Amino acid sequence: MKPENAILLRSLLETRPVAALGTLHDGKPLVxxxxxxxxxxxxxxxxxxxxxxxxxxxxxxxxxxxxxxxIVESEDEAETPLAIARVSIACEAVPVAHDAQxxxxxxxxxxxxxxxxxxxxxxxxxxxxxxxxxxxxxxxxFAQAMTLGADTIESMLETAN
Amino acid sequence: MKPENAILLRSLLETRPVAALGTLHDGKPLVxxxxxxxxxxxxxxxxxxxxxxxxxxxxxxxxxxxxxxxIVESEDEAETPLAIARVSIACEAVPVAHDAQxxxxxxxxxxxxxxxxxxxxxxxxxxxxxxxxxxxxxxxxFAQAMTLGADTIESMLETAN
Numbered sequence: 001m002k003p004e005n006a007i008l009l010r011s012l013l014e015t016r017p018v019a020a021l022g023t024l025h026d027g028k029p030l031v032x033x034x035x036x037x038x039x040x041x042x043x044x045x046x047x048x049x050x051x052x053x054x055x056x057x058x059x060x061x062x063x064x065x066x067x068x069x070x071i072v073e074s075e076d077e078a079e080t081p082l083a084i085a086r087v088s089i090a091c092e093a094v095p096v097a098h099d100a101q102x103x104x105x106x107x108x109x110x111x112x113x114x115x116x117x118x119x120x121x122x123x124x125x126x127x128x129x130x131x132x133x134x135x136x137x138x139x140x141x142f143a144q145a146m147t148l149g150a151d152t153i154e155s156m157l158e159t160a161n
Numbered sequence: 162m163k164p165e166n167a168i169l170l171r172s173l174l175e176t177r178p179v180a181a182l183g184t185l186h187d188g189k190p191l192v193x194x195x196x197x198x199x200x201x202x203x204x205x206x207x208x209x210x211x212x213x214x215x216x217x218x219x220x221x222x223x224x225x226x227x228x229x230x231x232i233v234e235s236e237d238e239a240e241t242p243l244a245i246a247r248v249s250i251a252c253e254a255v256p257v258a259h260d261a262q263x264x265x266x267x268x269x270x271x272x273x274x275x276x277x278x279x280x281x282x283x284x285x286x287x288x289x290x291x292x293x294x295x296x297x298x299x300x301x302x303f304a305q306a307m308t309l310g311a312d313t314i315e316s317m318l319e320t321a322n
Contacts, residue, residue, distance in 0.1 A: 017242035020181035020231055022190030029183030029190040031231035033247045033300075056298075070181055070192035075235075080277045081178035086194045116241045137217075139194070
């Protein structure tokens with residue numbers, strides 16, 4: 001990957017506030033919006049989302065853990081909407097139990113990016129999921145598309161600020 | 162729907178440049194980015210997208226016309242990322258043949274919003290699809306979600322500027 005594209009991709013993963021989550025809903029795709037935070041620990045890196053157990057996408061992820069997470073560049077950065085950079089990451093959605101050993105560090109990581117979410121952590125029907133990347137399609141701009149392996153995404157997540 | 166929410170929804174449909182398209186890809190959801198334009202003609206209203214026949218989402222739409230289109234408010238408008246307004250619209254993707262009677266008006270409608278796309282119209286492997294709304298889930302802000310029927314979305318599309 002060209003160095004400038006690596007910088008762009010890392011910026012998408014690190015700085016964007018929300019992503020589009022694609023789940024399988026009654027056999028059809030469903031896209032919803034999710035705030036996300038990058039999470040790294042020894043042996044694992046991925047995207048944290050915090051979702052309501054009552055929402056469709058949460059039920060979908062439990063039934064079908066294969067999801068798609070798309071992160072899009074700010075439209076202010078692109079010359080034209082057609083050239084907005086974006087990355088679509090195929091992920092496996094892994095639920096985080098409220099009594100999991102890593103729950104505390106997961107909650108702190110998420111709240112560092114979204115302190116305003118703190119009241120939601122008191123609701124027992126809200127849950128963290130870790131979206132573990134499997135592969136990705138990165139479009140750095142017009143006619144600049146590339147397929148990336150899980151190792152490329154993970155190494156970016158592990159070494160990012 | 163409250164009048165302020167109707168104004169917000171109409172603004173999302175009319176003014177946002179791109180949307181997140183969810184398709185069914187090898188049995189899994191795939192989210193990609195698409196520029197879109199609202200299209201209205203007698204007896205039909207929906208969202209126009211212009212896509213490459215070589216891309217995954219185009220093959221997906223041909224195989225499985227049930228798609229999800231999510232349009233998200235500009236993050237600059239929301240107080241927090243958690244409250245960004247968005248609408249997820251379940252649509253049926255209908256391909257537009259290059260020799261269709263309405264091709265000219267469709268191309269003009271799309272180019273009015275994206276004049277920079279004109280060179281792409283000369284590529285024979287680029288195609289318009291009309292995404293016809295079937296139902297929608299509109300989140301106007303935090304804890305303000307509502308389900309909308311196709312008639313509500315269509316009437317907004319038909320009467321918008």
